[in-house]
Amino acid sequence: MAKLWGGRFQKETDRLVDDFHSSISFDCRLYRYDIAGSAAHARMLARVGIITPPEAEAIVNGLRDILEDIEAGRAEFSISAEDIHMNVEQMLIERVGEVGKKLHTARSRNDQVALDVRMYLRDEIDATVNLLEELTGTLLDLAEQHTGTVMPGYTHLQRAQPVTLAHHLLAYCQMFGRDMERLRDCRKRVNVMPLGAGALAGTTFPLDRDFVARELGFDGVTENSLDAVSDRDFAVEFCAAAALIMMHLSRFCEEIILWSTAEFGFIELDDAYSTGSSMMPQKKNPDVAELIRGKSGRVYGDLAALLTMLKGLPLAYNKDMQEDKEALFDAVDTVQKCLRAFRPLVATMRVKEKNMARAARGGFTNATDLADYLVQKSVPFRQAHEIVGRAVAYCLEQGKSLEELNLEEYRQFSPAIEEDVYPAIDIARCVEERAVTGGPAPAAVKQTINSTRDKLR
Numbered sequence: 001m002a003k004l005w006g007g008r009f010q011k012e013t014d015r016l017v018d019d020f021h022s023s024i025s026f027d028c029r030l031y032r033y034d035i036a037g038s039a040a041h042a043r044m045l046a047r048v049g050i051i052t053p054p055e056a057e058a059i060v061n062g063l064r065d066i067l068e069d070i071e072a073g074r075a076e077f078s079i080s081a082e083d084i085h086m087n088v089e090q091m092l093i094e095r096v097g098e099v100g101k102k103l104h105t106a107r108s109r110n111d112q113v114a115l116d117v118r119m120y121l122r123d124e125i126d127a128t129v130n131l132l133e134e135l136t137g138t139l140l141d142l143a144e145q146h147t148g149t150v151m152p153g154y155t156h157l158q159r160a161q162p163v164t165l166a167h168h169l170l171a172y173c174q175m176f177g178r179d180m181e182r183l184r185d186c187r188k189r190v191n192v193m194p195l196g197a198g199a200l201a202g203t204t205f206p207l208d209r210d211f212v213a214r215e216l217g218f219d220g221v222t223e224n225s226l227d228a229v230s231d232r233d234f235a236v237e238f239c240a241a242a243a244l245i246m247m248h249l250s251r252f253c254e255e256i257i258l259w260s261t262a263e264f265g266f267i268e269l270d271d272a273y274s275t276g277s278s279m280m281p282q283k284k285n286p287d288v289a290e291l292i293r294g295k296s297g298r299v300y301g302d303l304a305a306l307l308t309m310l311k312g313l314p315l316a317y318n319k320d321m322q323e324d325k326e327a328l329f330d331a332v333d334t335v336q337k338c339l340r341a342f343r344p345l346v347a348t349m350r351v352k353e354k355n356m357a358r359a360a361r362g363g364f365t366n367a368t369d370l371a372d373y374l375v376q377k378s379v380p381f382r383q384a385h386e387i388v389g390r391a392v393a394y395c396l397e398q399g400k401s402l403e404e405l406n407l408e409e410y411r412q413f414s415p416a417i418e419e420d421v422y423p424a425i426d427i428a429r430c431v432e433e434r435a436v437t438g439g440p441a442p443a444a445v446k447q448t449i450n451s452t453r454d455k456l457r
């Protein structure tokens, strides 16, 4: 097939080169945006008198037919037409004849590809935000059921102070909330219309760029043609936001993996979201969580690939930039797939409240509260810390928890300790007392659940 740019060439492209530099195998996913962008461009060309209204109509109708054929699986892409832009243009010319050759007036594939990727990413950002919203909704529902489910909070993965499962889940709601903000913010910079930048230096034709922007739902037009065709910051930004989402998911998955072990025993995964071993009949593995944790590396890689691809490029467009798409598509696919798999994984897991409570009680997570109790009895905190440390050492020796010491035993450590120590170190009460804004007390947590729900709406 003759090349759309074949005029100055005397030889055919080597087949190896065709295959090597063609992007149609992956950029075909942009077809809808490419066609919508071309239709808007054609209408604009007619509006400013560069082509006639009947010509524009023929082009727009031809594009509509192509869209239908592609959606119905009737269209065949060709490697020698290189990319989605020239595939669509070639199909158009085959269908509508000479008038199809007018479509590319005052346009380059350089501004066209920037347009397509921006339109694509805009939709995928919205889809990703939706998935994050759904996940947050699920976490809030779960949190609502567990405002009183006491569990140990950890530092250094050592039992530290008591929290509730609701509080723990809400920590992730905060992370996903920031992820949504980042995506929405990134979208503002994505949603700027580059057509009119041409190959790099704009065009001599009197284009109505604002018309095209309005037609395609953009907030504005790019303000420098060199930048418009060589900017991929927006794709980097998306990948960075996606990398953070994956990091958050991965940490959550790590906890789910730990919690589902016999050693922790905090949850049991639903059969539908876990898998068995081909050799060991007793196994129930948290593969979904592990796979999400594993896939975070891919998305970090996509981010690194984009940054590295761009770092040495002189202005404006360079073919290196064709490499933006596979990394971006992979980041989009991976983060969305992981969000889709993760939500039912947490929604269906069975929480073992008793084990969580036992771990909180047996782990001296109320030691700080005992020290705080002594402070209330006028013991200086540093001294209280020392006293409780010795009491804990004693408990470890005796195989007891702090709640299990009798008053006499307590008195060996401090005469300030009285009968009222027991309610003061009651685990549920230790949680209730942490009623500071953002703390784990059920009342504070319920407030956060409500405010998070309001933000979702």
Ligand code: ARG
Residues within 6 Å of the ligand: 023, 027, 083, 109, 110, 113, 317, 319, 321, 322, 323
């Ligand atoms: N397939 C190309 C890409 O994805 C489109 C732009 C090509 N422009 C060019 N001057 N070769 O970047």
